Amino acid sequence: xxxxxxxxxxxxxxxxxxxxxxxxxxxxxxxxxxxxxxxxxxxxxxxxxxxxxxxxxxxxxxxxxxxxxxxxxxxxxxxxxxxxxxxxxxxxxxxxxxxxxxxxxxxxxxxxxxxxxxxxxxxxxxxxxxxxxxxxxxxxxxxxxxxxxxxxxxxxxxxxxxxxxxxxxxxxxxxxxxxxxxxxxxxxxxxxxxxxxxxxxxxxxxxxxxxxxxxxxxxxxxxxxxxxxxxxxxxxxxxxxxxxxxxxxxxxxxxxxxxxxxxxxxxxxxxxxxxxxxxxxxxxxxxxxxxxxxxxxxxxxxxxxxxxxxxxxxxxxxxxxxxxxxxxxxxxxxxxxxxxxxxxxxxxxxxxxxxxxxxxxxxxxxxxxxxxxxxxxxxxxxxxxxxxxxxxxxxxxxxxxxxxxxxxxx
Amino acid sequence: xxxxxxxxxxxxxxxxxxxxxxxxxxxxxxxxxxxxxxxxxxxxxxxxxxxxxxxxxxxxxxxxxxxxxxxxxxxxxxxxxxxxxxxxxxxxxxxxxxxxxxxxxxxxxxxxxxxxxxxxxxxxxxxxxxxxxxxxxxxxxxxxxxxxxxxxxxxxxxxxxxxxxxxxxxxxxxxxxxxxxxxxxxxxxxxxxxxxxxxxxxxxxxxxxxxxxxxxxxxxxxxxxxxxxxxxxxxxxxxxxxxxxxxxxxxxxxxxxxxxxxxxxxxxxxxxxxxxxxxxxxxxxxxxxxxxxxxxxxxxxxxxxxxxxxxxxxxxxxxxxxxxxxxxxxxxxxxxxxxxxxxxxxxxxxxxxxxxxxxxxxxxxxxxxxxxxxxxxxxxxxxxxxxxxxxxxxxxxxxxxxxxxxxxxx
Numbered sequence: 001x002x003x004x005x006x007x008x009x010x011x012x013x014x015x016x017x018x019x020x021x022x023x024x025x026x027x028x029x030x031x032x033x034x035x036x037x038x039x040x041x042x043x044x045x046x047x048x049x050x051x052x053x054x055x056x057x058x059x060x061x062x063x064x065x066x067x068x069x070x071x072x073x074x075x076x077x078x079x080x081x082x083x084x085x086x087x088x089x090x091x092x093x094x095x096x097x098x099x100x101x102x103x104x105x106x107x108x109x110x111x112x113x114x115x116x117x118x119x120x121x122x123x124x125x126x127x128x129x130x131x132x133x134x135x136x137x138x139x140x141x142x143x144x145x146x147x148x149x150x151x152x153x154x155x156x157x158x159x160x161x162x163x164x165x166x167x168x169x170x171x172x173x174x175x176x177x178x179x180x181x182x183x184x185x186x187x188x189x190x191x192x193x194x195x196x197x198x199x200x201x202x203x204x205x206x207x208x209x210x211x212x213x214x215x216x217x218x219x220x221x222x223x224x225x226x227x228x229x230x231x232x233x234x235x236x237x238x239x240x241x242x243x244x245x246x247x248x249x250x251x252x253x254x255x256x257x258x259x260x261x262x263x264x265x266x267x268x269x270x271x272x273x274x275x276x277x278x279x280x281x282x283x284x285x286x287x288x289x290x291x292x293x294x295x296x297x298x299x300x301x302x303x304x305x306x307x308x309x310x311x312x313x314x315x316x317x318x319x320x321x322x323x324x325x326x327x328x329x330x331x332x333x334x335x336x337x338x339x340x341x342x343x344x345x346x347x348x349x350x351x352x353x354x355x356x357x358x359x360x361x362x363x364x365x366x367x368x369x370x371x372x373x374x375x376x377x378x379x380x381x382x383x384x385x386x387x388x389x390x391x392x393x394x395x396x397x398x399x400x401x402x403x404x405x406x407x408x409x410x
Numbered sequence: 411x412x413x414x415x416x417x418x419x420x421x422x423x424x425x426x427x428x429x430x431x432x433x434x435x436x437x438x439x440x441x442x443x444x445x446x447x448x449x450x451x452x453x454x455x456x457x458x459x460x461x462x463x464x465x466x467x468x469x470x471x472x473x474x475x476x477x478x479x480x481x482x483x484x485x486x487x488x489x490x491x492x493x494x495x496x497x498x499x500x501x502x503x504x505x506x507x508x509x510x511x512x513x514x515x516x517x518x519x520x521x522x523x524x525x526x527x528x529x530x531x532x533x534x535x536x537x538x539x540x541x542x543x544x545x546x547x548x549x550x551x552x553x554x555x556x557x558x559x560x561x562x563x564x565x566x567x568x569x570x571x572x573x574x575x576x577x578x579x580x581x582x583x584x585x586x587x588x589x590x591x592x593x594x595x596x597x598x599x600x601x602x603x604x605x606x607x608x609x610x611x612x613x614x615x616x617x618x619x620x621x622x623x624x625x626x627x628x629x630x631x632x633x634x635x636x637x638x639x640x641x642x643x644x645x646x647x648x649x650x651x652x653x654x655x656x657x658x659x660x661x662x663x664x665x666x667x668x669x670x671x672x673x674x675x676x677x678x679x680x681x682x683x684x685x686x687x688x689x690x691x692x693x694x695x696x697x698x699x700x701x702x703x704x705x706x707x708x709x710x711x712x713x714x715x716x717x718x719x720x721x722x723x724x725x726x727x728x729x730x731x732x733x734x735x736x737x738x739x740x741x742x743x744x745x746x747x748x749x750x751x752x753x754x755x756x757x758x759x760x761x762x763x764x765x766x767x768x769x770x771x772x773x774x775x776x777x778x779x780x781x782x783x784x785x786x787x788x789x790x791x792x793x794x795x796x797x798x799x800x801x802x803x804x805x806x807x808x809x810x811x812x813x814x815x816x817x818x819x820x
Contacts, residue, residue, distance in 0.1 A: 052731035052739045083724055083739070085772050118724025119773045179711060179728065224710040226725075227732045300634040300710070300807075301588070301815055308816030314493060314528025315636075321462035322637045329462045329493070362495050363529045397710075398816075399809035405711055406718030406808075 001256035005264075007161020008143030011171030012198035014038040014238025017142035019149030022130025024078035024116070024123065030149035032130035033075040035194050036103055036138060037238045041071035043111065044207040046214045048182070048231035054082035056112040057230055059092045063108055068203030072110040073194055073234055074099050074131055075150050077175070080190065081114040081122040082229040091124035098128040102135035113232045115152055115175060115190045147173035150192055153404065156268050160260035162253050167243035168199035170253040174261040178270040178405065180223035182214070182231045190228035191218060193261055198241035199250055209251035210235040217258040220290075221393045223269045224401075225298040233258070263345045266393055271400030275376050276306050277343040280320070281389040282382040288325045289390035292383070295323040296392075303397035306377065311336060311368035313357045320381060331384025334358040338374030343393055345376050354380060411666035415674075417571020418553030421581030422608035424448040424648025427552035429559030432540025434488030434526070434533065440559035442540035443485040445604050446513060446548060447648045451481035453521065454617040456624045458641035464492035466522040467640055469502045473518055478613030482520040483604055483644055484509050484544075485560050486537055487585070489526040490600060492639040501534035508538040512545035523642045525562055525585060525600045557583035560602055563814065566678050570670040572663050577653035578609035580663040584671040588680040588815065590633035600638035601628065603671055608651035609660055619661035620645045627668040630700075631803045633679045634811075635708040643668070673755045676803055681810030685753040685786050686716050690730070691799035692792040698735045699800035702793070705733040706802075713807035716787065721746060721778035723767045730791060741794025744768035748784025753803055755786050764790060 010017050017035045024031040037043075045064045047057050063070055074095055081088045096110040103110075114122070139145075147157045154177045161171030176191030195210075214233050235254065245253075266275045278297045283289040296302055299319035305312035313334050321329070334357045341348025355371055356364050371377065420427050427445045434441040447453075455474045457467050473480055484505055491498045506520040513520075524532070549555075557567045564587045571581030586601030605620075624643050645664065655663075676685045688706045693699040706712055709729035715722035723744050731739070744767045751758025765781055766774050781787065 050728065050731040051735070051737055052727045080724075083727060083768075083771065083773070085740075118728065179725075226709055226711050226729065229724075229728050229731065299636055300811075301636050304812050304815035307812065310816065314490075314639075317462045317493060318460065318528065318639050319636065321460040321639065323461075325461070327461055330495075358493075361493065363493070397812055399812045401710075402714050402717065402807055402809045402812055405714035406720065 001162055001252055003160040003162045003256055003260040005160050007171040008147050008159035008173050009035050009171055009194055009196045010141055010143035011161040012169040012196045012238065014198050014240025015196045016138040016140050017146035018134040018137040018139060019145035020130055020133045020137055022126045022133065024076055024126060031076055031078045032134055033146035033149035034134035034138060035073040035146055037071040037236045038240060041236050041238045042068040042203045042206065043070040043234060043236045044068060044203060044210045045232060045234045046211055048228055050227050050229050052229050054080050054114055054230045055084060055088035055092045056081055056114045057232060060111040060232060063111060070109045070111050072099050072103055072105060073113065074110060075113040075192060076127055077115050077150050077152050079114060079116040079120055079122045080118045080230050083119040084121055087121055091122040094124040095127050095131060098131045102132055111234060113192045115192055115230055118229065150175040153177045153270055154268050158261055158264040160257045162256050164199060164245045164253045165249050166245040168197055168241045168245050170195060170197040170257050172257045172261055174265060176265040177268050178223050179226045179228045180265065182218045182227060190230045191265060193233045195235045195254060195257055197237045199237055200239040200244040201237045201250060205247050206235050206237055209254045212251060213255040213258040216255060217262045220391060221262045221266055222297050223395050266395050267345050269395030270404045271398040272395035273398055274306055274396045275343040275345050275393060277378045277391055277393050279380045279389050279391045282385045282387055283325055283327065284385055284387045286388050286390050289387060292320050292323040292325050293390050293392040295319050297394040300397055307396035307398050309369060309372045311357055311372045313363065316379060316381060327383040327385060330361040332358055332361045333382040335380040336368045336371045337378040338371030340376060342374065342376040342378040352378065411572055411662055413570040413572045413666055413670040415570050417581040418557050418569035418583050419445050419581055419604055419606045420551055420553035421571040422579040422606045422648065424608050424650025425606045426548040426550050427556035428544040428547040428549060429555035430540055430543045430547055432536045432543065434486055434536060441486055441488040442544055443556035443559035444544035444548060445483040445556055447481040447646045448650060451646050451648045452478040452613045452616065453480040453644060453646045454478065454613060454620045455642060455644045456621055458638055460637050460639050462639050464490050464524055464640045465494060465498035465502045466491055466524045467642060470521040470642060473521060480519045480521050482509050482513055482515060483523065484520060484541055485523040485602060487525050487560050487562050489524060489530055489532045490528045490640050491524040491532040493529040494531055497531055501532040504534040505537050505541060508541045512542055521644060523602045525602055525640055528639065553583065560585040563587045563680055564678050568671055568674040570667045572666050574609060574655045574663045575659050576655040578607055578651045578655050580605060580607045580667050582667045582671055584675060586675040587678050588633050590675060600640045601675060603643045605645045605664060605667055607647045609647055610649040610654040611647045611660060615657050616645050616647055619664045622661060623665040623668040626665060627672045630801060631672045631676055632707050633805050676805050677755050679805030680814045681808040682805035683808055684716055684806045685755050685803060687753040687788045687801055687803050689790045689799050689801045692795040692797055693735055693737065694795055694797045696798045696800050699797060702730050702733040702735050703800050703802040705729050707804040710807055713804065717806035717808050719779060719782045721767055721782045723773065726789060726791060737793040737795060740771040742768055742771045743792040745790040746778045746781045747788040748781030750786060752784065752786040752788040762788065
């Protein structure tokens with residue numbers, strides 16, 4: 001399903017948004033975003049499964065576990081409000097109370113997301129002032145401003161949207177460039193994403209569409225294998241279009257937007273120069289294929305080889321062999337393709353040409369240097385058994401990633 | 411137990427060794443090592459548990475599964491003889507036959523280890539010539555020459571030995587600087603290590619001492635989480651001292667040598683500037699503590715923070731929370747110490763001063779920058795429950811690691 005990256009959280013009818021600066025970031029760039037659905041809006045969410053979760057995650061997860069009746073999302077960048085103890089919980093309460101006052105709703109209808117430095121007390125007064133400032137700036141076309149205000153080490157705004165058959169729209173925004181290997185569960189995702197739709201939909205339908213989409217998209221990307229304390233994906237439905245799309249169509253639209261936002265995060269990965277799609281098949285059950293794909297995607301040796309443009313199939317096989325999945329190395333086939341669309345980032349320029357690197361466990365001698373030089377790369381590994389294909393996407397590991405993360409305190 | 415790094419594979423009586431150049435490495439530096447025990451020598455081994463194993467691993471594992479009667483080890487660097495199919499197996503056979511001819515033993519008494527590039531045919535003729543050359547150069551004090559010949563990206567020779575009460579000696583050599591996260595099992599490490607002893611010992615006793623030592627040392631270090639196709643650790647006993655030490659004493663000596671060799675590998679990790687000991691306690695069973703320690707040790711965000719000298723406790727807690735082990739973040743305590751001996755590399759200069767970074771889940775505000783600037787660092791994380799401590803040691807992740815592995819084909 002084609003997506004349009006000009007469509008953000010205010011592409012769907014019934015939503016306003018804003019992005020302002022409230023002084024959390026030293027750079028004085030925007031750091032507080034507000035997304036507000038008209039009265040009647042319902043919400044679903046998936047959250048990080050890390051044992052260590054930030055105060056805003058606890059609040060938002062508890063609210064959505066109790067009720068889908070939520071229509072306001074306050075997001076701040078510059079501070080994760082994680083490992084901040086009772087003061088962190090108090091900051092969340094102050095935030096939702098101020099938002100409720102400013103926007104005429106109940107505090108329980110306000111969800112909160114934070115991203116930034118861990119373990120530093122969140123300045124609740126600044127956030128509260130920021131909420132008031134954002135409420136005053138709320139605009140039916142404020143999606144882009146909101147998308148800018150949630151960025152941390154991201155270098156680009158991430159938006160995607162699509163139209164659903166029957167007249168509804170799904171749009172969304174995301175941030176995330178490192179500490180990025182979401183493992184979201186219902187109620188499970190430092191990436192943040194907020195999707196909105198003007199479709200009429202039951203909360204259960206929204207929840208299922210979001211959980212399914214997150215499992216197949218955000219949960220299948222990894223920059224550094226590091227699952228955050230703050231990952232959150234929210235989907236709000238205003239019903240303002242009056243259209244009630246087929247649940248399958250709505251789910252497909254949500255999945256398409258999530259997939260594109262996930263790809264945009266990889267394309268903007270800290271220090272990253274390339275995106276790789278690791279596809280594994282013939283591993284038996286899909287879980288086994290996924291386990292192998294994850295091992296390959298998280299291998300520093302594979303990721304540095306990708307950075308170097310080295311078709312190092314030996315490292316791919318070496319990593320695949322450590323996933324706890326049995327296979328006969330003599331039956332392995334590995335193909336590589338490079339070019340736009342090979343990892344689902346840009347529209348493909350044409351059909352991908354797949355070059356066999358390994359056949360029956362042996363190197364073919366093919367020269368894959370051109371494919372490996374591309375910005376998008378597909379590595380397709382068949383283990384010789386039966387079973388479906390599974391895909392995990394990742395970025396390369398570069399000196400710049402190391403530099404950024406040795407100098408920047410998350 | 412103190413070790414002496416001047417003691418290698420010929421420190422124990424009854425062993426000769428040699429290191430020669432046979433043309434596998436383009437650099438023309440030594441690339442073939444031979445370790446030979448006197449007749450009557452018995453052997454034990456642990457090997458990689460990767461699904462993809464090199465031809466020499468298959469051979470050596472099968473030999474030791476059938477019999478402990480093995481007294482010759484041929485080791486080559488420059489080529490891993492992995493993913494090389496039937497030609498790789500034929501190269502192993504040619505190697506052991508030549509060694510048997512040169513040294514007057516049966517081919518079944520010859521063990522083989524390879525390390526280097528994956529997927530490139532091994533030049534069996536060069537190896538065979540090298541075996542003859544090494545056999546001619548065999549020397550009772552050839553341990554250091556052998557230790558030099560097994561190096562790949564290593565920058566330093568790795569040897570360690572110790573004396574066992576009762577008059578026996580244990581000595582050993584090792585190589586390994588990346589693709590380093592051994593998971594050895596009996597019969598389970600591209601690290602290679604060969605230990606020798608002149609103790610009189612039963613094969614079963616040797617096997618148990620080696621498996622126990624490997625599990626507690628080589629299996630608890632990681633440079634990049636990448637378990638090789640070729641990892642092998644061998645222990646040969648000549649009995650030449652005539653001393654039969656207490657099995658516990660012999661096992662402790664083997665463990666001490668393995669632990670020191672493992673530390674030397676970390677100290678020479680590709681691009682590494684620091685070694686960190688991650689110690690986790692209060693996680694319940696030791697397996698849970700170990701799982702948490704491994705997640706922290708393999709976290710690129712923790713490893714880049716260590717490189718940057720950043721006491722980033724938030725990244726430690728974030729990584730700990732993803733190990734699948736339940737704990738109450740509010741009870742967590744994290745201490746840091748820096749200085750010689752903090753990670754078991756150099757002899758300690760004195761008692762370590764441990765600085766609490768996190769107490770009851772909250773930052774103490776302590777300034778740990780001095781500790782984090784040390785070459786050896788200890789991170790001690792207590793999760794607030796009961797249960798024993800477990801340790802995993804790792805190196806930092808540096809721009810140089812990325813550069814080396816994007817330019818070097820393994």
